[in-house]
Amino acid sequence: MVNRSLEVLVGFFICLGIAAIFVLTFRVASLDSVGSGGDTYQVSGQFENIGGLKQGSAVTIAGVRIGRVSQIVIDPYTFKAAVHMTIDGQYDNLPEDSSASILTAGLLGEQYIGLTPGGMQDPLVDGSELMLTQSALVLENLIGQFLSNMASNQE
Amino acid sequence: MRRLVATVAAVFAGIGRAQFFLINVLAALPAALARPRILAQQLHSVGVMSLIIVVLSGSFVGMVLALQGFRTLVRFGAEESLGVFVALVIVRELGPVVTALLVAGRAGSALAAEIGLMKATDQLSAMEMMATDPLKRVIAPRFLAMLISMPLLAAIFSVMAIGIAGGHAVGVSLLGIDDGSYWSQIRASVNAQDIVDSMIKSTLFGFSVAWIAMYQGYHAAPTSEGVSRATTSTVVLSSLVILALDFVLTAFMFR
Numbered sequence: 001m002v003n004r005s006l007e008v009l010v011g012f013f014i015c016l017g018i019a020a021i022f023v024l025t026f027r028v029a030s031l032d033s034v035g036s037g038g039d040t041y042q043v044s045g046q047f048e049n050i051g052g053l054k055q056g057s058a059v060t061i062a063g064v065r066i067g068r069v070s071q072i073v074i075d076p077y078t079f080k081a082a083v084h085m086t087i088d089g090q091y092d093n094l095p096e097d098s099s100a101s102i103l104t105a106g107l108l109g110e111q112y113i114g115l116t117p118g119g120m121q122d123p124l125v126d127g128s129e130l131m132l133t134q135s136a137l138v139l140e141n142l143i144g145q146f147l148s149n150m151a152s153n154q155e
Numbered sequence: 156m157r158r159l160v161a162t163v164a165a166v167f168a169g170i171g172r173a174q175f176f177l178i179n180v181l182a183a184l185p186a187a188l189a190r191p192r193i194l195a196q197q198l199h200s201v202g203v204m205s206l207i208i209v210v211l212s213g214s215f216v217g218m219v220l221a222l223q224g225f226r227t228l229v230r231f232g233a234e235e236s237l238g239v240f241v242a243l244v245i246v247r248e249l250g251p252v253v254t255a256l257l258v259a260g261r262a263g264s265a266l267a268a269e270i271g272l273m274k275a276t277d278q279l280s281a282m283e284m285m286a287t288d289p290l291k292r293v294i295a296p297r298f299l300a301m302l303i304s305m306p307l308l309a310a311i312f313s314v315m316a317i318g319i320a321g322g323h324a325v326g327v328s329l330l331g332i333d334d335g336s337y338w339s340q341i342r343a344s345v346n347a348q349d350i351v352d353s354m355i356k357s358t359l360f361g362f363s364v365a366w367i368a369m370y371q372g373y374h375a376a377p378t379s380e381g382v383s384r385a386t387t388s389t390v391v392l393s394s395l396v397i398l399a400l401d402f403v404l405t406a407f408m409f410r
Contacts (some may be wrong), residue, residue: 010195013203017307020314021354027338028242028317029347056346 039089041126042070045100046080051111051136053102058112059085066091069113085113087124096122099132111136173370180294180369187295197300201262205308208257210320213312216253217321220244225330234330238337239344241322246349250313252401255360258305259393263368266297267389270372271382279373294373298365305361306354313353317341352408356401363400364393 047053050072059067067087075082087094097118104111118132187194224240270293273279279289315321326332368389375385 006199007195009203010198013198013206013304014307016206017202017304017310020307020310021350023314023318024246024310024350025347028246028313028341029345029350 040067040086041089041092041124042084042086043124043126043128043130044082044084045113045130045133046075046078046082047100047102047133048080048135049138050081050083051102051104051138053083053111053113053136057110059087059100059115060112061091061094061115061117063114066115083113092123092125094124095120096124096128097132098124098130099134100130101134102136104137172374173366176370176373177366179290180298180366183288183290183295184299186288186291187299190292190296193292193296194299197296198304200265201258201297201300202304202307205258205261205304206311208261209254209308209312210315212253212257213250213315214320214324216249216312217241217245217316217323218325220249220316221322221325221330225326234332235336236340237326237330237332238317238322238341241326242317242341242345243349245313245316245322246345246353248401248405250316251309251353251357251360252397254309254312254357255305255364255397256394258301258308258361259364259368259397260390262301262304263364263393264386264390266301266365266368267372267375268382268386270294270297270369271375271385274373274375275377275379275382277377294369298369301365301368302358302361305364306357309353309357352404356404356408359400359404360397363396367393367396 053069053072055069055072057069058065059069067085069083070086071084073082073084074080083100085100094115095118097120099116099118100113101116102111103114115130124130220241221237224237225234228234228236228240270279273289273293279293282289282292317323323337327334327337371385371389371392375381
């Protein structure tokens with residue numbers, strides 16, 4: 001025989017569990033990766049080296065996130081990394097000659113794309129390609145350059 | 156040589172029998188929904204009774220993670236990332252896995268012993284005599300209760316560990332990390348997919364624990380030794396299966 005307190009306890013347990021799932025989804029998880037299906041547009045850019053950039057990394061202007069990296073593929077002709085970015089529709093007035101560089105957040109932070117607005121009148125539209133790109137800073141190359149400079153100075 | 160063949164054959168036979176058992180149980184699951192009172196009873200014994208151990212373990216695991224993470228992160232001056240560390244570890248791995256291990260130890264063993272004892276005291280055959288299918292009356296509600304309880308318990312574990320008691324208490328109150336940056340860092344790096352994957356994981360763990368416990372109990376030798384062996388092998392097998400399954404699922408989910 002199921003008594004009343006048992007029913008109450010089971011009901012309490014189920015509600016607690018569902019509440020926990022809600023807390024996890026709304027308090028812990030960022031939902032902007034899910035709910036950004038509406039008003040966005042795509043731009044792309046080619047980079048020599050993307051370093052640790054990943055799908056889902058942020059695209060920022062002046063440090064403010066305006067979009068995310070949606071896809072990274074290798075361009076079949078240039079063999080560069082073609083990075084496709086989804087930009088929020090409310091930022092539809094970015095100049096066409098804006099430049100993109102791959103930056104790192106802090107010492108251990110992950111890499112993201114920083115856009116620097118240019119000066120042209122025409123804005124970026126869906127499918128535009130960013131012409132000016134700056135690759136990720138690869139520490140090994142930097143050290144290599146430094147060492148070869150030192151060697152040539154000594155001669 | 157002959158003994159080896161016999162052992163291998165016995166292992167295969169066991170696996171095969173477990174498959175047939177599973178198919179029969181799955182076929183009986185709808186019958187469990189038609190008996191909501193038994194289901195509620197089982198939810199009580201599987202879910203509610205495991206609540207305290209899950210809540211307490213969640214809090215302590217969160218606290219330990221926060222302490223350990225703080226020690227390492229402070230060396231890099233990245234102690235603000237403590238929340239991310241705790242949240243990712245808990246949501247992706249420890250939440251589902253530790254909950255499943257706890258539930259296997261607490262509820263799985265109890266189920267196996269209960270069903271084994273029912274068998275040893277001929278209650279199951281008595282039911283069959285009265286034209287009640289023990290799969291529908293005994294096994295299916297317990298199976299379903301385990302399946303429902305596991306993701307709920309895992310979510311409660313995660314919330315306790317990340318937020319209310321564990322990581323937050325130690326990180327924010329004890330170690331003095333800013334409350335706002337604790338949460339905003341977590342939100343920046345945990346996405347909804349992680350939560351969904353975590354729920355899928357714990358449901359599958361619940362499925363395997365229920366399957367193992369029911370099978371071990373249902374096919375236990377009807378002696379006191381048989382029941383104790385069923386209980387032991389439920390815990391051992393469930394733990395191994397949970398950890399192995401976790402590896403496979405992680406390899407698929409978090410590429």
